[in-house]
Structure formats: structure tokens, C-alpha cells
Amino acid sequence: MEKILVGLKRVVDYNVRVRVKSDGSGVETDGVKMSINPFDEIALEEALRIKERGEASEVIVVSIGASESQQQLRTGLAMGADRAILITTDKAPDTLSCARALLEIVRREGPELVILGKQAIDDDNIQTGQMLAALWDRPQGAFASKIELNGDTARVTREVDVGLEIIEIDLPAVITADLRLNEPRYVKLPDIMKAKKKPLDEIALADLGIEAGPELKEVLFEPPAERQKGIMVDDVAGLVAALKDKGLVA
Amino acid sequence: MTKILIIADHDGQTLNPATSKSVACATEIDSASIDVAVFSDNVSEVAAQAKQLDGVSRVLTVENEANKHALGAVLAPQVVAIAEGYSHILGCSTSFGKDLMPRVAALLGVNQISDIMSVEGTHTFKRPIYAGNVVLTIEAPADLPVVATVRAASYAAVESGNDAPVVAVDCNAEIPSHSRFVELQAGSSDRPDLQTAARVVSGGRALGSAENFELIFTLADKMGAGVGASRAAVDAGYVPNEMQVGQTGKIIAPSLYVAIGISGAIQHLTGIKDAGTIVAINKDEEAPIFEVADIGLVGDLFSIVPELTAALD
Numbered sequence: 036m037e038k039i040l041v042g043l044k045r046v047v048d049y050n051v052r053v054r055v056k057s058d059g060s061g062v063e064t065d066g067v068k069m070s071i072n073p074f075d076e077i078a079l080e081e082a083l084r085i086k087e088r089g090e091a092s093e094v095i096v097v098s099i100g101a102s103e104s105q106q107q108l109r110t111g112l113a114m115g116a117d118r119a120i121l122i123t124t125d126k127a128p129d130t131l132s133c134a135r136a137l138l139e140i141v142r143r144e145g146p147e148l149v150i151l152g153k154q155a156i157d158d159d160n161i162q163t164g165q166m167l168a169a170l171w172d173r174p175q176g177a178f179a180s181k182i183e184l185n186g187d188t189a190r191v192t193r194e195v196d197v198g199l200e201i202i203e204i205d206l207p208a209v210i211t212a213d214l215r216l217n218e219p220r221y222v223k224l225p226d227i228m229k230a231k232k233k234p235l236d237e238i239a240l241a242d243l244g245i246e247a248g249p250e251l252k253e254v255l256f257e258p259p260a261e262r263q264k265g266i267m268v269d270d271v272a273g274l275v276a277a278l279k280d281k282g283l284v285a
Numbered sequence: 286m287t288k289i290l291i292i293a294d295h296d297g298q299t300l301n302p303a304t305s306k307s308v309a310c311a312t313e314i315d316s317a318s319i320d321v322a323v324f325s326d327n328v329s330e331v332a333a334q335a336k337q338l339d340g341v342s343r344v345l346t347v348e349n350e351a352n353k354h355a356l357g358a359v360l361a362p363q364v365v366a367i368a369e370g371y372s373h374i375l376g377c378s379t380s381f382g383k384d385l386m387p388r389v390a391a392l393l394g395v396n397q398i399s400d401i402m403s404v405e406g407t408h409t410f411k412r413p414i415y416a417g418n419v420v421l422t423i424e425a426p427a428d429l430p431v432v433a434t435v436r437a438a439s440y441a442a443v444e445s446g447n448d449a450p451v452v453a454v455d456c457n458a459e460i461p462s463h464s465r466f467v468e469l470q471a472g473s474s475d476r477p478d479l480q481t482a483a484r485v486v487s488g489g490r491a492l493g494s495a496e497n498f499e500l501i502f503t504l505a506d507k508m509g510a511g512v513g514a515s516r517a518a519v520d521a522g523y524v525p526n527e528m529q530v531g532q533t534g535k536i537i538a539p540s541l542y543v544a545i546g547i548s549g550a551i552q553h554l555t556g557i558k559d560a561g562t563i564v565a566i567n568k569d570e571e572a573p574i575f576e577v578a579d580i581g582l583v584g585d586l587f588s589i590v591p592e593l594t595a596a597l598d
Binding site: 047052053055062129130134153154156157159160161162163164165166167168169170172173174175177178180190193194195196197198199200201203204208213214215249250251252253254255256257258259262263266267268269270271272273274275277278281283284 | 417423426464
């Protein structure tokens with residue numbers, strides 16, 4: 036195939052313990068480490084492996100956000116993507132608008148395959164890939180742990196609640212990456228230098244001519260209810276006694 | 286007028302208990318009616334279970350050979366075709382609902398609310414974000430359909446004392462042929478289902494091998510418990526993916542959860558926040574699992590677990 040399009044979202048790093056702003060208006064991101072959404076990194080790794088097997092010619096990474104998202108796109112280029120597109124917007128768009136923006140890029144670039152992460156670890160929505168596939172009127176392989184390409188079709192193994200489901204979908208299609216699809220490579224220093232020379236185009240979200248919303252109103256961000264501090268027991272006898280005390284074992 | 290449509294999750298024979306929990310959520314929304322839609326190649330058995338759920342007004346059935354396997358891309362246009370007139374279209378936060386509902390939302394031109402954990406108003410809901418470390422109150426536009434999934438762990442199943450009418454509905458949607466089911470590789474187990482079990486015993490990386498994981502199975506069988514695992518244990522190949530508990534696995538709410546050799550990454554803890562009692566057994570007294578455990582025991586699981594199994598005789 037000619038092109039694979041991969042979405043990269045800039046999110047608060049996996050290891051950061053997030054804190055809610057005191058006025059409940061959002062999550063503290065000042066001075067917080069930001070990274071590529073881990074599932075998107077897996078999506079990119081898969082696209083790169085497909086290209087390295089000779090089954091694709093070009094891998095394009097795309098992100099939506101403020102100019103800081105260039106950092107994540109540069110990391111994607113250092114991993115091995117050929118070029119990058121940043122859809123610029125100061126305000127984080129709603130998920131449907133993201134899907135509409137990605138569709139516009141799909142129409143301009145004409146990829147045979149779009150690979151996204153199955154979820155972003157900030158909003159945990161698990162929606163963008165399925166929405167893009169719906170708007171594009173193409174198949175989706177959501178939560179993929181294995182992708183086999185066979186000409187005009189793809190065989191996708193999906194992680195579902197009862198085990199693994201295998202489906203066959205026609206291309207072009209959208210596939211979303213689950214955890215066990217692959218282990219992303221580490222970026223090497225020379226690749227970071229090389230990535231600086233790769234093309235990174237910017238286009239304003241407003242210039243894509245897409246309709247925004249209808250938005251969901253984010254009313255309040257709160258920390259979750261804390262669990263009460265428990266007890267420590269010294270041995271198995273103490274554990275069994277504590278369980279009996281709570282009526283959990285006979 | 287508020288009218289709710291719930292898309293049933295099932296395997297062709299049995300209604301997934303998550304559907305009953307979605308009905309429980311729907312009963313908290315001030316509404317005129319709650320209909321449950323069953324899409325299948327053979328609707329009768331599942332419809333017979335759905336009609337018993339308390340609070341359900343009608344069971345709508347769409348029987349079609351194409352609906353034998355629940356592919357989101359195949360079902361979404363059919364859901365849209367029968368969704369007209371409904372103010373709320375709810376699905377379950379199961380792999381089925383997560384695949385299907387965003388596709389429905391996009392076709393209807395609305396955003397989706399994922400993982401409703403509480404109802405604050407007809408269009409206002411709470412949901413977890415950042416692996417459950419933040420709770421977001423979110424409000425959908427009042428003049429558009431609400432498309433949402435319901436977080437099963439936040440609700441108890443409704444009783445089954447109802448006898449709602451079952452109505453076959455015409456569905457004139459164009460069904461795509463671009464997505465085809467090939468096979469399902471489901472683990473077979475006589476143990477209680479992880480997502481609905483009252484007790485769950487989970488093992489982590491510290492088990493060290495698939496063979497050692499037998500210790501977990503033996504204890505679980507003694508307790509009549511379902512078996513789960515941390516991501517690390519699944520990634521290491523000790524157990525299959527369907528046993529993973531956490532942000533990217535299953536979110537569960539058993540009355541007793543026993544975490545063995547699991548350090549307790551935030552991504553794991555989000556999967557067990559609603560458990561009644563959490564027991565942690567870990568050799569590292571600094572492990573974060575002890576911050577959420579109701580009962581903690583520091584020590585070597587390889588001596589503790591057999592001893593505990595014997596003690597429960």
C-alpha cells in the first residue's frame with residue numbers, strides 16, 4: 036500500500052499522578068511531563084513494521100493541538116515516520132471534531148490504512164477510531180492485538196472481553212491498537228537529529244472547513260472518593276481472622 | 286420527552302449482566318420509557334431474558350442473519366435506524382459497547398459520554414478519566430440525542446421480575462459487507478465469570494510463570510472465586526488477555542478482591558476501586574497496593590498462598 040496514517044496525541048505522561056486544579060476547572064498540566072499517548076506509540080510502531088516489511092511506502096503521523104504537539108510529532112519522526120502534519124488549535128477539540136479533522140486529512144492524503152491508539156490515557160474515551168471509521172464509512176478493527184495484511188483486506192485479531200476475536204475487513208480501514216500489538220522501539224540519538232530535517236506541516240483546524248461540536252460541557256473535575264485506610268495483619272492466621280471478622284469467609 | 290433505548294450485549298444465548306446494569310443506570314434518569322434492543326440472528330432466548338428485567342418498558346428485536354456476530358460496523362447503521370425518537374441511546378462499557386457506540390454517536394453527529402458512573406440529571410453525568418484518578422461531571426446538549434456507555438461496576442443489576450412485551454421491529458438499514466467475522470477464541474472456564482463474580486483472586490508478575498499461577502487458581506477454586514491478573518502477568522504470558530484487570534482490561538466490583546503479587550500500578554487500581562474489600566499480599570511493604578488495601582499482609586506469596594488455601598478448608 037502507499038500510505039499509512041497514524042494519529043499521535045500529546046497527553047500527560049503515563050507515570051504522572053495527575054492532580055485536579057483547585058477550582059475544579061481541569062487537570063494541572065503546568066510543569067507536568069507530556070508524552071505521546073502510549074497506545075498511539077504502539078500504533079506508530081505497527082505502521083513502521085508494516086513499512087519495514089515492504090508492505091507500505093510511507094508513514095504519516097498526524098496530531099491535533101497547540102504548537103507543543105510538535106514535540107510528540109518529532110518523536111514520531113525520530114521513531115521512523117516519514118512526515119508529520121499538525122492540525123493546530125489552541126483549544127482541545129471534542130472527540131467528534133477530532134474524528135472530522137482526521138477524516139479531512141484522510142481525504143487529502145488517501146491512506147489505505149489509518150492506525151490509532153485504542154484509547155487516550157487522559158480522557159479514556161475510546162472513541163476516535165470508531166468515529167473516524169463511521170464518518171469515513173469504512174470498516175474498523177478496534178482493540179487490535181495482531182494485524183495481518185492480505186492485499187485488499189486485513190485480518191485483525193481483537194482483544195474482547197471473552198478472549199480474542201478475529202475479523203476480516205476490507206481496506207481502506209481504521210485499526211486501533213491495543214497493548215499487546217507490539218512493543219514500541221526506543222528512539223536513538225542519531226534518529227532524533229535526522230528527524231529535525233523531516234517535513235512537519237501545519238494546518239489550522241479552522242482552515243480544514245469542518246464543523247465543530249456539538250460539544251459536551253465539562254462542568255467539574257474532582258478527585259475520586261478515597262478508600263479508607265485499611266489494616267495490616269502479620270500472618271495468614273491474622274488474615275483469615277480479619278476476613279472472618281468481615282463475614283467474608285465462613 | 287425523555288425516552289431511553291439500551292442496546293443489549295449478549296452472546297446469542299445469554300444476556301450479558303452488563304445490560305441489566307445499564308438498565309439500572311437508565312432507571313436513575315427521569316424518563317417516560319426504557320426499551321432494550323436485541324440484535325441477533327436468533328433473538329428469542331436473549332429477548333426472553335431481557336423482558337424480565339425490572340424497569341424495562343419493551344424489548345425490541347431485530348432478527349437478521351447478518352447480526353449473528355456483534356460487529357460494531359454492521360450493527361451501527363441498524364441502531365441508528367431504530368433510534369429515531371429516543372432521547373438517550375445507551376450501551377454497555379463492554380468490548381461490544383465500546384466498539385459499537387462511538388460509531389453510533391458519529392453517525393448521529395453527536396459526541397459520546399463514555400463510562401457513566403452516576404446520573405446527575407437527564408443530561409448530566411459523572412464519568413472517570415485519567416484511569417479513574419479524576420471524576421468529570423459532563424453535560425450533554427439538551428436538544429440532541431445522548432449517546433453513552435454505562436460503567437457496569439458502578440451499578441448493581443436490576444431484579445428480574447418483569448414481563449415486558451417483546452416487539453419485532455423493522456430495520457431498513459443498509460448493512461455493510463466490508464467487515465466479516467472469522468472466529469472467536471474464547472477461553473473456557475468453569476470458574477465464576479471475572480466481571481460478575483462476588484469474589485476475585487488476582488495474580489501479578491511476582492508469580493513468575495504460568496505454572497506458578499496454578500497457586501492462584503487453586504486458592505480461587507477453594508474460595509469459589511473468579512480469577513484475574515495484572516497487565517504484567519498477561520504481558521508475560523502467564524494467563525490470557527481476557528483475565529486482565531485495570532484501565533485497559535476489565536473494571537470489576539466484587540465484594541472481595543484478593544491481589545497477590547500485584548504491586549498496584551494506578552492503571553490496575555482503577556479496575557478495582559469499587560471492590561467491597563481489597564486484600565493485598567505482597568513481599569514489598571512499600572507496594573502501592575497497600576495504600577488501597579483493606580487488609581494487607583507483607584510476605585512471600587509462595588508460602589502464604591498455600592497456607593491460606595489450606596486454612597480455608
